Amino acid sequence: MYQYNQIDQTLVDERVEQFRDQTRRFLNGELAEDEFSALRLMNGLYIQRQAPMLRVAVPYGLLSSTQMRKLAHVARTYDRGYGHFTTRTNIQFNWPELAAVPDILAELAQVQMHAIQTSGNCIRNTTTDPYAGVAANELEDPRPYCEIIRQWSTLHPEFAYLPRKFKIAVTGATEDRAASQVHDIGLQMAQNADGEIGFEVLVGGGLGRTPIIGKSIRKFLPKKHLLSYLDAILRVYNLKGRRDNKYKARIKILVEALGPDEFRRLVEEEWAHIRDGELTLTDAEIARAKSFFTLPDYDANAASANAHASLSHSLATDIEFNAWYRHNTLAHRVDGYRIAIVSLKPYLEAPGDITDSQMDAVADLADRYSFGETRATHHQNLVLTDVREGDLYAVWQALAANNLARSNIGTLTDMIVCPGFDFCSLANARTLNISDQINEHFDDMDHLYDLGEIRLNMSGCINACAHHHVADIGILGVDKKGEDWYQISLGGSSKEDARLGKILGRSVPASDVALTVEKILAVYVDQRREDESFAQVVLRVGIKPFKERVYATAH
Amino acid sequence: MPLLINQRIVTEDPWQLLDQAALDEGSPLPENGPVAVPLIWYRQNREALQLRNSPLGVIVNGDDNLAALYADHSQLDLIAIEFPTFRDGRGFSIARQLVRSGFNRQIRALGHVTRDRLALMQSSGFNAFAINDESFQTDHLQAFSEISVNYQGTTADPRPVFRR
Numbered sequence: 001m002y003q004y005n006q007i008d009q010t011l012v013d014e015r016v017e018q019f020r021d022q023t024r025r026f027l028n029g030e031l032a033e034d035e036f037s038a039l040r041l042m043n044g045l046y047i048q049r050q051a052p053m054l055r056v057a058v059p060y061g062l063l064s065s066t067q068m069r070k071l072a073h074v075a076r077t078y079d080r081g082y083g084h085f086t087t088r089t090n091i092q093f094n095w096p097e098l099a100a101v102p103d104i105l106a107e108l109a110q111v112q113m114h115a116i117q118t119s120g121n122c123i124r125n126t127t128t129d130p131y132a133g134v135a136a137n138e139l140e141d142p143r144p145y146c147e148i149i150r151q152w153s154t155l156h157p158e159f160a161y162l163p164r165k166f167k168i169a170v171t172g173a174t175e176d177r178a179a180s181q182v183h184d185i186g187l188q189m190a191q192n193a194d195g196e197i198g199f200e201v202l203v204g205g206g207l208g209r210t211p212i213i214g215k216s217i218r219k220f221l222p223k224k225h226l227l228s229y230l231d232a233i234l235r236v237y238n239l240k241g242r243r244d245n246k247y248k249a250r251i252k253i254l255v256e257a258l259g260p261d262e263f264r265r266l267v268e269e270e271w272a273h274i275r276d277g278e279l280t281l282t283d284a285e286i287a288r289a290k291s292f293f294t295l296p297d298y299d300a301n302a303a304s305a306n307a308h309a310s311l312s313h314s315l316a317t318d319i320e321f322n323a324w325y326r327h328n329t330l331a332h333r334v335d336g337y338r339i340a341i342v343s344l345k346p347y348l349e350a351p352g353d354i355t356d357s358q359m360d361a362v363a364d365l366a367d368r369y370s371f372g373e374t375r376a377t378h379h380q381n382l383v384l385t386d387v388r389e390g391d392l393y394a395v396w397q398a399l400a401a402n403n404l405a406r407s408n409i410g411t412l413t414d415m416i417v418c419p420g421f422d423f424c425s426l427a428n429a430r431t432l433n434i435s436d437q438i439n440e441h442f443d444d445m446d447h448l449y450d451l452g453e454i455r456l457n458m459s460g461c462i463n464a465c466a467h468h469h470v471a472d473i474g475i476l477g478v479d480k481k482g483e484d485w486y487q488i489s490l491g492g493s494s495k496e497d498a499r500l501g502k503i504l505g506r507s508v509p510a511s512d513v514a515l516t517v518e519k520i521l522a523v524y525v526d527q528r529r530e531d532e533s534f535a536q537v538v539l540r541v542g543i544k545p546f547k548e549r550v551y552a553t554a555h
Numbered sequence: 556m557p558l559l560i561n562q563r564i565v566t567e568d569p570w571q572l573l574d575q576a577a578l579d580e581g582s583p584l585p586e587n588g589p590v591a592v593p594l595i596w597y598r599q600n601r602e603a604l605q606l607r608n609s610p611l612g613v614i615v616n617g618d619d620n621l622a623a624l625y626a627d628h629s630q631l632d633l634i635a636i637e638f639p640t641f642r643d644g645r646g647f648s649i650a651r652q653l654v655r656s657g658f659n660r661q662i663r664a665l666g667h668v669t670r671d672r673l674a675l676m677q678s679s680g681f682n683a684f685a686i687n688d689e690s691f692q693t694d695h696l697q698a699f700s701e702i703s704v705n706y707q708g709t710t711a712d713p714r715p716v717f718r719r
Contacts, residue, residue: 007704007716018701022671030690031671035641039671121642151706151716157678158651158707161644227715238648239617273655278713285717 001062001373002147002292004112011155012109015116019043020102027099042122042160044090044115045101049425054093054101055118056108060128060146060170061089061376065363068374070111072359078104083359085344085352087416087467088125088167089376090118094423116154121162121249123153123234127169128178130377133293134333134385135173139189140197142172144289145226148281152227159234163241164249166234167206170199174496179378181205181214181498182470184251185233190220198222203233203263204255207464211500212252215260217267223286228279232271240266296371296386302336307390314393323407323445324396329387336389340370342382342399343406343414348439350432351417352380361402369395380416381409411448412456412517413439416467420460420477421484427460429477429484434458434513441514451521454534455493470494472534473517474501484510490520490546491538502543505551519549557691559673559684560661562699570633572614572665591633594619605630614665617645625656634658636681638666650680654710673698680710 004012019039026036044055056071063071071091075083078100079093086092096104108114117124126146133141149168153159159166171178172189180186186202199221205214221229237251240258255263301307315322330339342362345351354362362382366374369391370384377383387395399405408414415438418424420431435458442448457471461478468474470492478485485507492501508516523546527537538546558565571585575593584590584607591612597604604611612633615621628634634653636646650662663683664676670691673684677699708715 007706010704011702011706014702014704021701035669035671038641121644154706155702156707157675157705157709158647159644160672160675161642161647163644235648235651239645243643243645278708278718279715282717288717 001064002059002289008112008151009109012112012114012116015043015114015155016102016105016109019105023098023102038120038161041120042117043105043120044118045098046119047425048094048423049421050423051095052098052101053423054096054104054115055086056091056093056113056115057118057125058089058091058113058376059150060126060132060143061130061378062143063374063376064111065366065372065374067111067113068359068363068366070107070113072356072363074104074107075359076356082353082355084350084419085354085376085380085382087378087380087465088118089127089130089378090125091376092419094419119165120160121164121166122160123156123162123166123168126150126153127167127183127378129171129173130177130375130383131330131339131385132172133295134337134339135175135177136331136333137174138172139191140172141290141293142170142187142189143293144286145187145199145223146170147289147292148226148285149230152230152279156234159238162234162238163243164246164251166237166251168230176494176496176498177378179467179470179494179498181496182207182211182467182494183214185230186214187226192220196222199226201229201233204252204260205498206250206252207467207469208250209247209462209464210250210252211464211469212256213498213500214252215255215263217260217264224281224283225275226281228274228277229267229271231274231279232267236263236266236270298334298337298386299388302334302388302390304336304390307336307388311389311392318393320400320407321393321396323449324400324405325392327407327411327449328405328409329392332386334386338387338389338392340384340387340392340395341377341409342374342384342404343409344381344404345408345414346403346406347443348436349403350419351415351435354382358402358404361398362404365395365398378416379414381414407445408448410453412442412451412454412473412521413448414455416455416457416471418459418465420458424460426463427477428462428479429460429486430510431458431460431466431477434475434477434486434510437510437514438517441518451524452531452533454521456517467494468492469500470498471501472538473520475513476507478507480507486510486513486516488513488516488520488550490543491535493535504543505547508550516550520546523549556689557686559686559696561682562677562696564693564696569610570612572612572635574614589632591635594621594624612661615649617643617649621649621652625652628653628656628658631658631660633661633663633683635663635665635685638664638668641667641669643667647675647679650676651710654680670695670698674700674702678705678707678709678711 025031046053169178169180169183170187182205190200201218202214375383421427456473458475459466474489487507489501589610610632614635616637
């Protein structure tokens with residue numbers, strides 16, 4: 001993974017001291033609330049319902065075990081012993097003290113981490129495919145380009161006061177696991193007719209109040225132009241994006257208002273001034289970025305007969321391990337290796353939450369079995385990407401001992417859930433109680449396995465942090481006269497076939513959410529042909545049969 | 556209102572900045588000395604302004620159409636860019652585009668110009684800052700050097716880190 005040089009380290013160290021001084025001036029009354037608010041947000045610090053919340057950047061989801069142990073230490077020392085992984089693959093701490101935040105940042109800087117631009121109206125953490133570098137059907141590993149974008153976007157002087165937040169995702173595989181079509185900019189690695197690899201550029205995707213799928217404005221952008229083209233898009237947005245209404249300030253609104261063709265024309269006009277200029281990536285810089293993401297030193301004997309026999313034996317004798325293997329591990333490019341997903345969706349715990357001791361356990365496993373690295377995923381899980389098949393049983397046992405091995409990846413209970421009203425000051429409704437309710441209602445794993453792949457995402461307000469619009473089953477918490485109600489939509493996707501879910505009908509009370517999901521799933525089971533997935537059935541039959549069942553008058 | 560030019564506090568400001576309201580009321584132009592007026596007013600009164608035979612400047616903001624200004628600013632010695640609110644960041648891009656268009660005289664930040672944004676403004680092309688804070692002191696000048704490194708390059712040295 002990327003290792004800081006002197007410049008990177010100087011930047012984060014000096015940023016810590018700068019923020020320490022800003023915090024000191026705020027606490028002394030020398031810095032106005034409004035101005036400090038913008039400054040602290042650009043450094044990941046929110047003031048939430050219970051306490052400040054600090055969001056720490058995990059660039060493109062990649063964590064070394066040293067970094068993971070530092071996060072455990074922060075959770076233990078400055079918080080209440082846990083953190084929460086987000087859909088942008090960052091981690092949030094819910095209970096730090098404002099005055100201690102500079103010290104937390106100083107601790108993070110020791111392990112090449114920071115909270116720069118994890119919130120505020122600036123360019124946020126660039127995200128990517130959690131299986132980058134090990135995924136099948138990958139044109140190229142997108143992470144070197146994520147790192148190039150990370151550097152370019154970090155403390156960019158011109159783009160620190162954008163109309164609104166700005167999110168970029170890069171994906172390199174046929175399957176889009178980075179939700180690139182619902183980002184302000186989605187970069188999809190692409191190949192032109194000459195076999196050259198570059199990017200297709202999408203802009204103006206996003207969720208929130210106005211969910212929109214991104215529009216392609218350039219089918220092929222050569223790699224060397226990556227930064228100058230991004231620079232041109234950001235400058236057009238910074239100058240033309242609306243600033244009169246924060247709900248209409250995202251780039252998607254600008255692209256919709258101008259139309260993608262006019263937006264493209266403006267970008268190309270701006271780009272004409274800067275293409276082939278200083279921002280043009282050099283071959284040396286691309287090679288340097290790539291040098292940090294080389295293949296690990298894979299064990300040539302990983303696929304030995306012994307390893308295989310040992311795995312087969314464990315699979316045959318331990319049904320729990322067998323279920324975990326089937327649901328929480330994936331094929332790897334290298335023979336004898338598997339990708340192992342660490343479920344942060346245990347029974348009746350907040351999705352995405354992880355305790356300090358769990359973080360330490362994952363760090364130990366990464367060191368011992370997966371080249372010292374862990375990935376955080378958009379789905380709020382963790383991944384050990386390079387585990388030898390012969391080690392899987394030991395990994396599973398250790399995960400199980402730490403309540404990290406629930407075999408529910410890809411199933412209904414592998415939900416994306418925002419923290420909701422319990423923590424977030426923007427939320428309208430609670431979410432964690434509903435995720436518990438769904439877990440209690442659907443606690444039969446065989447039933448979940450029979451239902452197959454289902455993505456359920458639940459947001460506690462219209463800001464859609466949990467991406468409910470692009471889930472098979474999306475749940476949105478709404479406030480009706482002081483009571484929590486839940487609006488359900490069906491048929492969304494954030495993958496390569498990205499589409500927005502359709503609202504089923506009037507919202508249901510908190511007590512009925514799991515029951516409603518049960519009715520929806522019953523329709524699926526009735527309608528499915530052979531091994532059709534939930535998503536395929538919704539596409540084929542539409543939402544009408546679901547609507548009829550859910551809102552049928554009781555007899 | 557302290558004025559910084561090239562990271563120094565300047566006590567003598569030869570420029571008189573005239574706002575639209577005063578000009579609309581028919582206030583006469585000062586007989587001599589450098590003046591800066593809103594871009595729209597400049598366009599409407601260019602001849603009268605040039606007859607004064609003193610240095611001229613314009614005041615612009617994100618709502619102005621700036622294409623013609625970028626194409627020709629040879630008569631101007633100062634361009635002041637307004638930051639009408641703290642959250643309005645258009646001025647950063649305007650400064651960047653002005654420098655790119657070859658303007659190499661004074662680019663002054665007006666409006667919500669505060670200590671914690673000075674370095675960002677300077678990197679984007681500003682060389683003068685009308686600071687909206689009477690409590691500004693000399694030691695606040697360290698704001699320019701709090702972060703001593705950058706990735707992107709600045710208008711002074713546009714090379715990004717990988718070209719240095």
